[in-house]
Amino acid sequence: MxxxxxxxxxxxxxxxxxxxxxxxxxxxxxxxxxxxxNGAGKTTIIKMVLGLMPITAxxxxxxxxxxxxxxxxxxxxxxxxxxxxxxxxxxxxxxHHFARLKSTSLKAxxxxxxxxxxxxxxxxxxxxxxxxxxxxxxxxxxxxxxxxLAILDEPTSGLDPVSRHEFYDIVEELANNGSAVMLSSxxxxxxxxxxxxxxxxxxxxxxANDSLQKLRDLASLPIKFKVTASxxxxxxxxxxxxxxxxNCQSLxxxxxxxxxxxxxxxxxxxxxxxxxxxxxxxxxxxLYRHFSNVEEQTK
Amino acid sequence: MTSIxxxxxxxxxxxxxxxWVATAILLMALFNVVLTIAGNAPTGDxxxxxxxxxxxxxxxxxxYLVPLIGLLLSFDAIAGExxxxxxxxxxxxxLSRAEILLxxxxxxxxxxxxxxxxxxxxxxxxxxxxxxxxxxxxxxxxALYFTSLxxxxxxxxxxxxxxxxVKQTGAASGVAIGLWLIAVVLYDLGLLGALVADAGxxxxxxxxxxxxxxxxxxxxxxxxxxxxxxxxxxxxxxAASSVTGFYGQLTSLLLxxxxxxxxxxxxxxxxxx
Numbered sequence: 091m092x093x094x095x096x097x098x099x100x101x102x103x104x105x106x107x108x109x110x111x112x113x114x115x116x117x118x119x120x121x122x123x124x125x126x127x128n129g130a131g132k133t134t135i136i137k138m139v140l141g142l143m144p145i146t147a148x149x150x151x152x153x154x155x156x157x158x159x160x161x162x163x164x165x166x167x168x169x170x171x172x173x174x175x176x177x178x179x180x181x182x183x184x185x186h187h188f189a190r191l192k193s194t195s196l197k198a199x200x201x202x203x204x205x206x207x208x209x210x211x212x213x214x215x216x217x218x219x220x221x222x223x224x225x226x227x228x229x230x231x232x233x234x235x236x237x238x239l240a241i242l243d244e245p246t247s248g249l250d251p252v253s254r255h256e257f258y259d260i261v262e263e264l265a266n267n268g269s270a271v272m273l274s275s276x277x278x279x280x281x282x283x284x285x286x287x288x289x290x291x292x293x294x295x296x297x298a299n300d301s302l303q304k305l306r307d308l309a310s311l312p313i314k315f316k317v318t319a320s321x322x323x324x325x326x327x328x329x330x331x332x333x334x335x336x337n338c339q340s341l342x343x344x345x346x347x348x349x350x351x352x353x354x355x356x357x358x359x360x361x362x363x364x365x366x367x368x369x370x371x372x373x374x375x376x377l378y379r380h381f382s383n384v385e386e387q388t389k
Numbered sequence: 390m391t392s393i394x395x396x397x398x399x400x401x402x403x404x405x406x407x408x409w410v411a412t413a414i415l416l417m418a419l420f421n422v423v424l425t426i427a428g429n430a431p432t433g434d435x436x437x438x439x440x441x442x443x444x445x446x447x448x449x450x451x452x453y454l455v456p457l458i459g460l461l462l463s464f465d466a467i468a469g470e471x472x473x474x475x476x477x478x479x480x481x482x483x484l485s486r487a488e489i490l491l492x493x494x495x496x497x498x499x500x501x502x503x504x505x506x507x508x509x510x511x512x513x514x515x516x517x518x519x520x521x522x523x524x525x526x527x528x529x530x531x532a533l534y535f536t537s538l539x540x541x542x543x544x545x546x547x548x549x550x551x552x553x554x555v556k557q558t559g560a561a562s563g564v565a566i567g568l569w570l571i572a573v574v575l576y577d578l579g580l581l582g583a584l585v586a587d588a589g590x591x592x593x594x595x596x597x598x599x600x601x602x603x604x605x606x607x608x609x610x611x612x613x614x615x616x617x618x619x620x621x622x623x624x625x626x627x628a629a630s631s632v633t634g635f636y637g638q639l640t641s642l643l644l645x646x647x648x649x650x651x652x653x654x655x656x657x658x659x660x661x662x
Binding site: 137140142143160163164166168169170172173174175176178179183184187188190191192193228231 | 391395398403475480
């Protein structure tokens with residue numbers, strides 16, 4: 091049974107439809123990324139899942155309960171977009187409070203402070219924290235009590251690369267312990283390796299919902315080759331392979347995914363003239379743009 | 390219950406560090422000491438005891454000060470959280486909005502209760518040191534304390550209501566000050582104006598006494614000045630106390646906190662983060 095089941099959900103504000111017929115499941119142990127522009131409906135969906143906003147039509151099921159019920163909230167961890175805390179409290183006081191609300195031991199809260207690397211600053215006022223440190227408190231309160239469903243809204247915005255890495259380590263641990271994780275993000279590149287499935291929202295509609303590999307196959311976006319030779323040989327290489335010169339040593343080629351091996355063997359057939367080859371499959375960014383645009387064109 | 394207490398505990402920490410506790414205590418202490426000492430000099434002719442004189446002065450002051458402190462503590466309660474962005478997370482936790490509100494209310498009542506207690510404690514100490522322990526009258530003193538709490542609770546509830554409806558701290562503070570002005574100053578002026586214009590007609594006899602007692606600030610004032618000798622001190626307002634009586638005033642003052650908190654809960658339930 092999926093931990094989160096969203097079925098044909100519609101949200102209207104007056105005549106404006108911000109979420110149109112979205113269906114999405116998240117299984118226990120699965121990490122699903124919700125992608126979309128600003129205003130695509132990500133936060134609206136999250137707020138409906140949390141029961142903070144009424145649903146116009148359709149249904150949402152959180153671990154077998156209606157969203158916003160005490161039973162659903164008890165098993166859900168939530169990190170809001172740009173999370174904030176009262177500056178007059180210390181990190182430890184704030185997390186202890188959350189632990190009491192979740193009926194978890196204070197010891198667990200202290201351990202988590204250590205786990206997210208805030209042990210040294212736990213007794214300082216949150217006012218003095220950096221954005222990254224506040225975000226860590228935010229993540230710590232999500233993990234507190236090992237929720238069965240974790241919902242993270244733009245969790246890594248404003249974090250440096252090292253913090254992001256550590257952040258996803260904790261998310262992975264959460265998923266490995268059986269939690270279903272749904273997170274929304276703008277930082278596309280980091281999601282490639284750190285999520286199991288990607289759902290793309292565009293103007294309130296779900297335009298794609300699959301693993302990264304499947305999405306790549308579906309979109310069949312061209313693969314990019316960058317071939318590097320030397321100043322005097324590049325002209326000859328260009329004539330044999332075609333493509334576009336980018337500087338006096340290298341050129342760029344594009345091909346459909348199914349021609350990849352053919353192009354590669356053509357390049358290697360050139361022998362020692364070729365100094366280097368870079369092969370780049372379509373990035374998540376390109377996929378995202380592709381699926382967002384397809385939806386616009388069919389309208 | 391754990392959740393309510395945890396919220397209350399957190400709010401108390403915040404109130405202490407934001408100096409709200411210190412401000413409230415300082416205000417009450419300062420005014421009580423000044424009024425007790427100043428009101429203590431000319432006692433002979435009136436025949437009222439020093440304690441009653443002090444309580445009368447402090448009542449007159451508390452009518453203004455207690456609602457003000459109540460509103461200052463509460464106007465930010467919901468609007469501030471919405472503005473800071475802490476409300477969304479708070480509402481996703483497994484506790485009801487009534488519990489959140491109750492937790493905040495308990496914390497703010499503790500602040501208010503401490504401030505009023507310290508103020509009255511100083512008054513009592515001054516009177517005891519000047520006139521001996523025998524001059525302390527515990528009855529009127531505790532009546533003043535508990536009615537002050539009820540008055541404060543009323544304005545805490547009204548402050549939460551404003552905070553939920555307005556949702557912006559700046560605007561909420563404006564509305565709160567407006568409410569304060571109406572409840573403790575303009576309302577009485579309006580009644581007085583109507584009384585003068587009516588010149589002893591039906592309004593003065595039928596509506597006025599009820600209108601007076603319906604305002605929690607006036608009910609508070611009347612409850613703490615029931616003595617005839619004191620009524621002379623308390624402008625003309627005391628005359629109405631015979632009409633609606635002690636129980637009417639008490640009912641008004643006890644009903645208001647409950648009604649105000651219910652308003653607050655209704656308004657808070659409507660808040661969509």
